[in-house]
Amino acid sequence: MSKGLNVHSEIGKLKKVVLHRPGRDLVNVKAEEFEDVWIHDCFYLDVAQKEHDAFADLLRSEGVEVLYMEKLVAEALDACPSARAEFTDTFMAESGIVNPMLEQAVREKLDAISDSHQFVLEAMGGYRYRDLELPRVSTTLSMMDNEDAKPDDLVLKPLPSSYFSRDPLASVGKGVLLHHMYWKQRDREVPFYEAIFKYHPDYAGTPIWYDHKKPWHIEGGDVLNINAHTLAIGISQRTEAAAIEELAKNLFWGSGNSEIDT
The missing domain is CATH 1.10.3930.10 (Arginine deiminase)
Known part of the structure; x- marks a missing residue:
C-alpha cells in the first residue's frame, strides 16, 4: 500500500x-x-x-x-x-x-x-x-x-449513513478536505477520518485543506477534483459560499503543498 x-x-x-x-x-x-x-x-x-x-x-x-x-x-x-x-x-x-x-x-x-x-x-x-x-x-x-x-x-445514536464515504471528505492533490457536514448527525462521522489523518502511519501529517471545525458547511457531493490545478465546487443547501472562500484561501495562499490555482 x-x-x-x-x-x-x-x-x-x-x-x-x-x-x-x-x-x-x-x-x-x-x-x-x-x-x-x-x-x-x-x-x-x-x-x-x-x-x-x-x-x-x-x-x-x-x-x-x-x-x-x-x-x-x-x-x-x-x-x-x-x-x-x-x-x-x-x-x-x-x-x-x-x-x-x-x-x-x-x-x-x-x-x-x-x-x-x-x-x-x-x-x-x-x-x-x-x-x-x-x-x-x-x-x-x-x-x-x-x-x-x-x-x-x-x-x-448510530451512524447509519457512514457507507456514503465520499460525503465526509474529499482528496485534493496531496491533501484532504474534512467537511463540516450540513446535518449534525452526519457531522459525527468526520472525526473518524480525522483520526486517520492525525495518527495513521501511512497518512499522518496529510495537509488538511479544510477543517470540519470551521463554522461553514461543505460536503463531498459538491466538490469535484478535476485536475492537478483545478477544483470545482458547487454552492448548495449543504455547501456555503463562505466555506468555499475559506477553502480557496487555504489552497491558494495557505500552503506551498497545494497545486490548485483555479
Missing part, C-alpha cells in the same frame, strides 16, 4: 478507494428514529453486506485497492498511545449526549473494549439504554431527567 495522498483527478482509472462495510450501525435504528439519525429506509443487513461485498470484489477485480475506513481508524488508534483517549474525547463531545451519567456510562462501555477494530464498530453502532450499566433513577439526581426512558430508547 502506497503512503500518503496524491489525487490529482477524480476522472480516470480508480487506483484506491475507502469504503465502509455496513454493520450494526445500519440496522440499530427503528422506523420512528429515521429522522433522528438521518436515514430514510429499513435495511436487511445480510443483503446489504452481500451486495457491498460483491461491489468491493468487483473493484478488486479491476485492480482497485480497497481500504476500509473502520480498519484504518483502528490502525490509527493503535499507532499512537494517546490516540484512543483523544479520539474518545472528541467523539463524546460530538455525541449529543448531555446527561453526565449517560455520557460516563457510554465512555465506560467503550473503554472496556480492548480491540480497536471492535471499538470503532461499537462507536459507530450506537447504544440503547438496555446496553449500558446505569444507576437506578432514584439514586442519582441527574438520572431523574431520564426517568421516563425505555430500555429500547437510544442513548448514543
Whole structure:
C-alpha cells in the first residue's frame, strides 16, 4: 500500500478507494428514529453486506485497492498511545449526549473494549439504554431527567449513513478536505477520518485543506477534483459560499503543498 495522498483527478482509472462495510450501525435504528439519525429506509443487513461485498470484489477485480475506513481508524488508534483517549474525547463531545451519567456510562462501555477494530464498530453502532450499566433513577439526581426512558430508547445514536464515504471528505492533490457536514448527525462521522489523518502511519501529517471545525458547511457531493490545478465546487443547501472562500484561501495562499490555482 502506497503512503500518503496524491489525487490529482477524480476522472480516470480508480487506483484506491475507502469504503465502509455496513454493520450494526445500519440496522440499530427503528422506523420512528429515521429522522433522528438521518436515514430514510429499513435495511436487511445480510443483503446489504452481500451486495457491498460483491461491489468491493468487483473493484478488486479491476485492480482497485480497497481500504476500509473502520480498519484504518483502528490502525490509527493503535499507532499512537494517546490516540484512543483523544479520539474518545472528541467523539463524546460530538455525541449529543448531555446527561453526565449517560455520557460516563457510554465512555465506560467503550473503554472496556480492548480491540480497536471492535471499538470503532461499537462507536459507530450506537447504544440503547438496555446496553449500558446505569444507576437506578432514584439514586442519582441527574438520572431523574431520564426517568421516563425505555430500555429500547437510544442513548448514543448510530451512524447509519457512514457507507456514503465520499460525503465526509474529499482528496485534493496531496491533501484532504474534512467537511463540516450540513446535518449534525452526519457531522459525527468526520472525526473518524480525522483520526486517520492525525495518527495513521501511512497518512499522518496529510495537509488538511479544510477543517470540519470551521463554522461553514461543505460536503463531498459538491466538490469535484478535476485536475492537478483545478477544483470545482458547487454552492448548495449543504455547501456555503463562505466555506468555499475559506477553502480557496487555504489552497491558494495557505500552503506551498497545494497545486490548485483555479
